Amino acid sequence: MDELAINGGPMAKPTPYARPNRYGEEELALLREVIESGRLMGPGGMVARFEQEVAEAFGARHVVMVTSGTAALHTALAALGVSEGHEVITTPVTDIGTVAAILALHAIPVFADLDPDTTLISPQSARERITERTRVVIAVHMAGLPCPMDELLTLGEETGVLILEDCAQAHGGTWQGRKLGTIGHAAGFSMNESKQMSTGDGGFVMTDDDETARIATLFHDKTYVRDGSIGYGDQPIPFFALNYRPTCLQAAVGLAQLHKLDGLVARRDEIARRYYAELGDLPHLKLPRIVDGGQPSWWPIPARYTGEEPAYEEITRALGAEGLSVGTRMGPAGNILRTELIRTKRYYPLTDEVPAFWREAAYDPDSCPNADALQASLLRLPVDQRYTDEDIEQTIAGIRKVWGHYFGTT
Numbered sequence: 001m002d003e004l005a006i007n008g009g010p011m012a013k014p015t016p017y018a019r020p021n022r023y024g025e026e027e028l029a030l031l032r033e034v035i036e037s038g039r040l041m042g043p044g045g046m047v048a049r050f051e052q053e054v055a056e057a058f059g060a061r062h063v064v065m066v067t068s069g070t071a072a073l074h075t076a077l078a079a080l081g082v083s084e085g086h087e088v089i090t091t092p093v094t095d096i097g098t099v100a101a102i103l104a105l106h107a108i109p110v111f112a113d114l115d116p117d118t119t120l121i122s123p124q125s126a127r128e129r130i131t132e133r134t135r136v137v138i139a140v141h142m143a144g145l146p147c148p149m150d151e152l153l154t155l156g157e158e159t160g161v162l163i164l165e166d167c168a169q170a171h172g173g174t175w176q177g178r179k180l181g182t183i184g185h186a187a188g189f190s191m192n193e194s195k196q197m198s199t200g201d202g203g204f205v206m207t208d209d210d211e212t213a214r215i216a217t218l219f220h221d222k223t224y225v226r227d228g229s230i231g232y233g234d235q236p237i238p239f240f241a242l243n244y245r246p247t248c249l250q251a252a253v254g255l256a257q258l259h260k261l262d263g264l265v266a267r268r269d270e271i272a273r274r275y276y277a278e279l280g281d282l283p284h285l286k287l288p289r290i291v292d293g294g295q296p297s298w299w300p301i302p303a304r305y306t307g308e309e310p311a312y313e314e315i316t317r318a319l320g321a322e323g324l325s326v327g328t329r330m331g332p333a334g335n336i337l338r339t340e341l342i343r344t345k346r347y348y349p350l351t352d353e354v355p356a357f358w359r360e361a362a363y364d365p366d367s368c369p370n371a372d373a374l375q376a377s378l379l380r381l382p383v384d385q386r387y388t389d390e391d392i393e394q395t396i397a398g399i400r401k402v403w404g405h406y407f408g409t410t
């Protein structure tokens with residue numbers, strides 16, 4: 001066996017991973033259509049077409065396109081009735097946008113721990129954190145892995161809390177044959193550039209509930225009624241809302257991306273299956289368990305190093321030296337319980353006075369030990385539809401080489 005690259009041997013992956021431009025002729029054609037229509041502003045136009053096609057493709061009754069995943073979650077939470085003083089349970093391993101959406105409504109984020117096997121929300125931990133003030137549990141399908149929806153739906157039925165799916169990383173994944181985003185009471189999707197569908201930045205809300213959709217439609221557009229039933233100057237403005245309207249340019253790109261989604265999900269599945277088949281036998285490497293009935297829309301896979309010798313840091317250094325793109329963090333903030341925002345409850349940029357709605361909340365930074373344990377042992381296996389078979393073969397060979405060196409596996 002070759003010497004490890006970290007010790008001066010040849011790299012297992014000497015060439016960079018393939019990442020050709022993900023936008024192309026269809027995006028250009030639809031963008032041209034929008035420009036030629038003379039109408040860039042939604043709602044309506046290409047935005048309405050996007051919403052309709054996404055609803056059809058996912059099997060949902062309603063889709064409301066917005067400007068980001070954070071805006072989608074904010075809008076969805078508002079439409080589900082979250083208001084000041086309500087508690088919303090989620091996990092501390094997610095994007096801060098999930099938590100910002102809660103705080104924006106003056107609701108209180110409450111953090112449940114992860115299940116170490118799935119790396120997703122533990123329904124048991126969520127159950128333990130439910131109080132009479134809990135309104136919603138946000139199930140984050142992190143890394144495109146479906147949350148244990150049967151247990152979460154049961155939790156909802158037994159306690160009356162609503163389930164909001166955070167599908168920011170999960171476009172096209174399914175659970176029991178249903179698309180993620182159509183299982184809970186509503187869902188929020190992101191379309192920033194790292195996502196399975198990208199409009200550069202963007203997002204959408206999904207729900208089957210007519211009333212939730214009606215409120216979401218008002219909420220994303222300053223409450224303006226746009227169906228022609230209200231005369232100019234007579235808008236009733238029934239409540240406070242912001243402007244989260246996307247443009248038809250975003251919708252054009254989004255539509256082209258939607259048309260590529262099935263192919264992207266299938267190619268990523270092919271890659272993920274190879275990792276499970278060709279690395280699943282390695283000691284001290286734990287791949288996440290997929291919940292029964294779940295079909296992920298794969299992202300870089302949150303595998304874990306479960307050995308003690310050598311130290312995790314040595315393993316990650318050795319993998320990096322081989323030229324492998326193996327990540328060591330989930331989410332930009334690691335464990336959100338440990339961010340300055342949560343530790344200090346500093347809501348506003350220029351005053352450290354905690355607003356009244358948040359004063360009583362108390363956070364124990366050590367209350368989600370499985371989240372810390374995940375971050376401290378993470379080996380994210382690279383997944384992207386653009387990677388070539390050679391990229392994947394070299395990655396697998398590189399991991400097996402490092403394992404062979406340290407653990408004597410072949």
Ligand SMILES: Cc1ncc(COP(=O)(O)O)c(C=O)c1O
Nearest residue numbers: 068069070095097098168190192
């Ligand atoms: C799990 C999760 N939730 C929410 C968001 C927020 O999305 P956005 O960046 O589009 O606001 C993201 C994306 O960064 C995410 O990955």
